[in-house]
Amino acid sequence: MKIGVLVKNVPDTETKIKLTSDGTGIETQGVKFVMNPFDEYAVEAALQFKEKIKDDATVTVVSLGPDRVVETLRTALAMGADDAVHVWDDAFEGGDMLTNARILAKVIEKIGFDLILGGKQGIDYDAMQTCAAVAEHLGIPQVQIVIALELSEDKTALVARRRIEGGDEVVDIKLPAVVTCEKGLNEPRYASLPGIMKAKKKEIKKIGLADLDGLTADDVGSMGSTTKIVGYESLAQRPSCRMLEGEPAQQAADLVRALREESKVI
Amino acid sequence: MKLGLSDEERMVQETAREFADSEIAPVAANNDAEGRFPADIVKKLAELGFMGMLIPEKYGGAGLGNFCLVLALEEINRVCASTGVTMSVHNSLATSPIIKFGSDYLKETYLPKLATSEMLGAYALSEAEAGSDAASLKCRAVKDGDEYVVNGTKLWVTTGAHADLFIVMLRTDTEKRSKGISAFVVERDTPGFKVGKKENKLGLRGSSTTELIFEDCRLPAKNLIGEEGIGFVIAMATLDGGRIGIGTQAVGIAQACLDASVAYAKEREQFGRKIGEFQAIQWKIADMATAIEASRLMVYRAARMRDMDVPHTKEAAMAKLFASEAANRAAREAVQIHGGAGYLKDFPVERYFRDARITELYEGTSEVQRIVISRSYLQA
Ligand SMILES: Cc1cc2nc3c(=O)[nH]c(=O)nc-3n(C[C@H](O)[C@H](O)[C@H](O)COP(=O)(O)OP(=O)(O)OC[C@H]3O[C@@H](n4cnc5c(N)ncnc54)[C@H](O)[C@@H]3O)c2cc1C
Numbered sequence: 001m002k003i004g005v006l007v008k009n010v011p012d013t014e015t016k017i018k019l020t021s022d023g024t025g026i027e028t029q030g031v032k033f034v035m036n037p038f039d040e041y042a043v044e045a046a047l048q049f050k051e052k053i054k055d056d057a058t059v060t061v062v063s064l065g066p067d068r069v070v071e072t073l074r075t076a077l078a079m080g081a082d083d084a085v086h087v088w089d090d091a092f093e094g095g096d097m098l099t100n101a102r103i104l105a106k107v108i109e110k111i112g113f114d115l116i117l118g119g120k121q122g123i124d125y126d127a128m129q130t131c132a133a134v135a136e137h138l139g140i141p142q143v144q145i146v147i148a149l150e151l152s153e154d155k156t157a158l159v160a161r162r163r164i165e166g167g168d169e170v171v172d173i174k175l176p177a178v179v180t181c182e183k184g185l186n187e188p189r190y191a192s193l194p195g196i197m198k199a200k201k202k203e204i205k206k207i208g209l210a211d212l213d214g215l216t217a218d219d220v221g222s223m224g225s226t227t228k229i230v231g232y233e234s235l236a237q238r239p240s241c242r243m244l245e246g247e248p249a250q251q252a253a254d255l256v257r258a259l260r261e262e263s264k265v266i
Numbered sequence: 267m268k269l270g271l272s273d274e275e276r277m278v279q280e281t282a283r284e285f286a287d288s289e290i291a292p293v294a295a296n297n298d299a300e301g302r303f304p305a306d307i308v309k310k311l312a313e314l315g316f317m318g319m320l321i322p323e324k325y326g327g328a329g330l331g332n333f334c335l336v337l338a339l340e341e342i343n344r345v346c347a348s349t350g351v352t353m354s355v356h357n358s359l360a361t362s363p364i365i366k367f368g369s370d371y372l373k374e375t376y377l378p379k380l381a382t383s384e385m386l387g388a389y390a391l392s393e394a395e396a397g398s399d400a401a402s403l404k405c406r407a408v409k410d411g412d413e414y415v416v417n418g419t420k421l422w423v424t425t426g427a428h429a430d431l432f433i434v435m436l437r438t439d440t441e442k443r444s445k446g447i448s449a450f451v452v453e454r455d456t457p458g459f460k461v462g463k464k465e466n467k468l469g470l471r472g473s474s475t476t477e478l479i480f481e482d483c484r485l486p487a488k489n490l491i492g493e494e495g496i497g498f499v500i501a502m503a504t505l506d507g508g509r510i511g512i513g514t515q516a517v518g519i520a521q522a523c524l525d526a527s528v529a530y531a532k533e534r535e536q537f538g539r540k541i542g543e544f545q546a547i548q549w550k551i552a553d554m555a556t557a558i559e560a561s562r563l564m565v566y567r568a569a570r571m572r573d574m575d576v577p578h579t580k581e582a583a584m585a586k587l588f589a590s591e592a593a594n595r596a597a598r599e600a601v602q603i604h605g606g607a608g609y610l611k612d613f614p615v616e617r618y619f620r621d622a623r624i625t626e627l628y629e630g631t632s633e634v635q636r637i638v639i640s641r642s643y644l645q646a
Binding site: 070071074075078190191192193194196197199200 | 273274277278280284285315316319
């Protein structure tokens with residue numbers, strides 16, 4: 001069974017985000033990038049399947065992005081993934097979610113997977129589009145935001161559990177399929193030191209535009225994108241909060257007066 | 267010198283950092299308050315490979331070297347110095363003499379068990395009358411056939427109450443001074459050997475410090491590390507690595523002091539302003555941060571030199587001296603920045619202040635480090 005995991009490298013949650021001078025992107029200089037936290041659940045889920053199935057199951061991690069994503073691929077290898085694929089080409093620069101999904105779908109087609117796992121969203125752009133679009137491009141089923149996942153006896157299907165308002169939804173999926181992982185699915189493992197030593201010796205496969213049949217520079221990157229981020233704006237500072245004091249009756253009276261006279265909302 | 271981290275070094279640091287923040291930080295204050303040894307944490311550290319960092323892969327270790335050990339130790343010590351010293355002593359003082367000087371028998375018998383922490387290691391050089399003057403130690407081993415008969419008492423043994431394997435320096439020749447000392451591996455359940463009284467300490471309260479008592483204890487001769495008479499050389503070569511570890515412990519504690527101080531200075535208001543807006547506080551932060559950077563570079567360099575197998579006694583002593591004094595200044599200033607709150611158990615700087623103190627004392631006091639450093643200039 002071949003399991004593919006789509007991993008993304010995103011700014012660490014503690015990073016202070018600065019905008020580029022034209023305001024259409026974030027300044028990546030000096031920013032610490034880490035594996036997208038939701039992707040950690042996907043890698044862990046893949047490794048748990050592999051440990052359970054044993055017979056030649058392999059876990060391949062795939063990441064699209066500039067050279068810095070190699071760090072994230074190495075981290076996944078150190079956690080226990082078997083191989084890693086780095087997808088990048090200068091022509092891929094500036095692609096939107098749909099365009100990136102087009103590239104990833106081609107890569108997945110080329111390698112051939114029985115199951116593709118990903119995080120439920122990238123915590124950088126929060127678009128929640130890539131994995132869904134990959135499944136659409138491939139014409140295979142998808143289940144999003146799962147909190148539990150089990151493989152059928154004959155390994156041709158999965159049972160996924162999704163938390164919905166007031167309960168759980170249980171979904172049967174035929175493989176191959178795309179599944180995205182939610183917090184709570186599992187407890188991602190740490191990269192062990194022997195794992196780190198092993199990861200160091202592994203080669204990371206590179207795939208560029210020329211390796212992908214049927215894609216031209218017009219289909220990818222900013223040229224192939226149909227959406228474009230034109231700007232980021234920060235929210236207006238929230239006005240400071242004032243605490244009312246005194247007896248409850250006094251506070252209520254003060255509140256009504258403030259709402260009427262100061263905020264003029266009643 | 268290479269300043270950036272390789273992919274592998276970065277991952278070691280990240281694993282240690284994540285483990286420290288998620289698994290150790292939440293229990294560190296409680297372990298300190300209750301004087302509880304973090305046995306469960308040590309086990310988890312071992313599962314990830316952190317207890318066999320210097321042990322070659324063929325003996326089940328991670329085979330990573332001193333630089334990676336330093337990266338990991340800083341992160342662990344940043345959240346808990348008791349866990350940090352346990353890890354440092356095990357790696358630097360217990361596994362390293364066997365790796366560097368041990369026979370194949372000792373390596374094959376003990377390294378795989380030390381790597382998994384099935385055996386936890388300790389190091390016993392000091393005695394009641396032999397502290398800074400360690401070469402005057404008296405604990406006696408007399409050869410008898412293919413055994414040594416040991417009598418005497420060791421003091422101040424870190425992890426003593428929980429260790430399974432002890433590297434013990436014993437006197438095999440009373441005619442000579444340092445050349446009359448030999449190093450041995452002692453297993454905890456050896457007849458005639460017992461762990462004595464546990465000390466009640468100012469800090470490092472999650473780590474045990476105990477006496478070791480030998481009464482006609484018979485050690486197999488094959489437990490001798492290297493040969494007779496080189497025990498003091500082994501002890502000092504081992505301490506070169508240990509001092510890098512303690513310097514790193516100091517860096518970790520100082521970093522924790524800085525982090526806590528910055529957070530407090532941004533939050534606490536007096537005179538209608540954040541205290542971080544007062545220049546008096548800003549200068550403290552600047553001085554702490556600068557000393558931490560300098561300390562870190564010194565331990566990095568000493569560790570790289572040890573990995574390259576070039577002489578580093580002076581550099582290890584300098585790193586330990588500078589970093590431990592910087593950590594104590596940082597701890598003092600961290601309490602100062604916290605004001606009265608810094609004196610309370612409710613804030614972590616109170617623990618950092620107590621824990622920082624030990625770094626100027628063990629594995630050679632600051633005075634002893636200065637002796638070692640100046641000797642390399644005046645007696646060269
Ligand atoms: C918590 C803890 C854990 C420890 N763990 C271990 C361990 O695992 N294994 C181990 O073997 N030991 C351990 N030690 C012992 C430690 O290494 C010694 O305490 C240290 O070496 C100092 O020795 P001493 O306490 O006998 O002090 P002394 O040697 O009695 O020193 C007293 C004072 O005199 C100064 N002094 C001594 N000689 C000179 C000199 N020639 N010139 C100038 N000043 C001098 C010292 O610097 C110090 O200020 C531990 C100690 C503690 C407190």
